[in-house]
Amino acid sequence: MKVRIAPSILNADFARLADQVAIVEHAGADFLHVDVMDGHFVPNITIGVPVVRALKRATALPLDVHLMISDPDRYLEAFVDAGAAMLTVHVEVLPHLQRTLARIRELGAKAGAAINPGTPIAVLSEVASDLDHVLVMSVNPGFGGQHFIPRSLEKVSALRTWLAASGSPAAIEVDGGVDLGNAHALVSAGASILVAGTAIFGAPDPAAATVALRRAADAR
Ligand code: DX5
Ligand code: ZN
Numbered sequence: 574m575k576v577r578i579a580p581s582i583l584n585a586d587f588a589r590l591a592d593q594v595a596i597v598e599h600a601g602a603d604f605l606h607v608d609v610m611d612g613h614f615v616p617n618i619t620i621g622v623p624v625v626r627a628l629k630r631a632t633a634l635p636l637d638v639h640l641m642i643s644d645p646d647r648y649l650e651a652f653v654d655a656g657a658a659m660l661t662v663h664v665e666v667l668p669h670l671q672r673t674l675a676r677i678r679e680l681g682a683k684a685g686a687a688i689n690p691g692t693p694i695a696v697l698s699e700v701a702s703d704l705d706h707v708l709v710m711s712v713n714p715g716f717g718g719q720h721f722i723p724r725s726l727e728k729v730s731a732l733r734t735w736l737a738a739s740g741s742p743a744a745i746e747v748d749g750g751v752d753l754g755n756a757h758a759l760v761s762a763g764a765s766i767l768v769a770g771t772a773i774f775g776a777p778d779p780a781a782a783t784v785a786l787r788r789a790a791d792a793r
Contacts, residue, residue, distance in 0.1 A: 574765045576790040577603035578783060579637050579746070581770035582628075583619065583717040590624075591631040597773060600780035601787065604637040604659065606748070606768045608717075609652075611642035614666055615715035622651045629656025637661070637768075639687065639748065641714045646673055653680040661685035661708045661746075664696050674703040685746065689713060690722050694732050701739035706766065707732060712749030717770040721750030726762050733763025756789040 580602050585593040594605060607625055612618040628636060635658035642648065645662040646669075652660055660682045667673050670686065677684035683705035686697060690710055697707065709732065711725035729745055736743050746766035747759050756767055769786055776782035 574744075576760050576764075576787065577744075577766045578787050578790070579604040579606040579766055579768045580773045580779070580783060581606040581608055581717065581748070581768050582774070583608045584770040584774035586774075590628070593774065593779065594628065594632045594634070596780050597783050598632055598634050600783035602634060602783050604766070605632055605634040606637045606639060606770075607657075608770075609638060609640050609642060610715065614643040614663065615641045617715045622648070622655045625652060625657060626655040635659065637746075637766075639708065639768075641687075642666075646676070649673070649676055650680060653677070653682045657682050659683040659685060659706065661687050661706070663687045663689070663714075665689055665692060670696075671700050671703055674700055678703070678705075687714075687748075690725065694728060694735060698735075701736065701741040701743070704741060704743040706744040706746050707736070708746040708748055708768075709764075710749050711747050711751065714749070718775065719750055721752070721755055725749075726755075726758055729759060729762040729764050751786075753785060753789045756786055757792050760790045 580597040610617045610619040637659040638657035674684040685706040687708035712719035747764045748768035751769045752772040773782045
């Protein structure tokens with residue numbers, strides 16, 4: 574499976590967002606990962622619908638919108654309308670997960686479920702056919718620049734095995750502490766979308782960092 578690179582703008586210079594996005598777009602990024610935080614589900618507050626709408630005008634990259642918010646159902650339509658091509662919701666806040674995922678697809682976006690490091694993959698067992706992707710958090714969500722939790726690697730493997738057994742073509746996305754040192758192992762374990770914030774926008778040359786991450790991911 575082709576590995577796709579999704580730079581996370583959380584670590585970009587927000588005062589120069591369009592320029593920063595253009596840099597990774599020209600360097601061959603596949604998606605733009607947009608972290609929406611509400612100060613409630615996670616301790617940080619970031620950006621919302623207006624910024625997603627502005628990004629949509631600024632880039633041709635599909636917007637991969639990661640909702641770290643307590644009540645995602647209220648905002649699904651607004652984010653898809655603003656330009657989200659992929660919408661990812663956290664299972665930890667969703668008592669009606671199947672309904673939410675079905676609604677995202679109905680709105681015309683790819684539907685994804687995110688699971689925190691402390692959440693077992695078994696919570697997804699009844700929704701395999703409703704998923705376009707699963708986002709495995711490899712740090713506890715809320716901030717960029719945290720250390721990758723090594724256990725996440727086994728989680729990705731187990732998820733890969735379970736998705737295959739369920740006949741699901743859902744992609745596995747990994748988010749948090751992804752860098753040149755773990756990209757290859759993650760892909761070998763079954764990840765096909767790598768989110769990277771600090772490893773790309775924290776690097777002196779984000780374009781070179783995007784290319785290097787793809788090389789590391791594809792290395793044999
Ligand atoms: C963390 C966010 C991530 C974050 C990744 O809560 O969901 O997308 O931007 O940043 P790094 O790659 O620095 O861990
Ligand atoms: Zn994210």
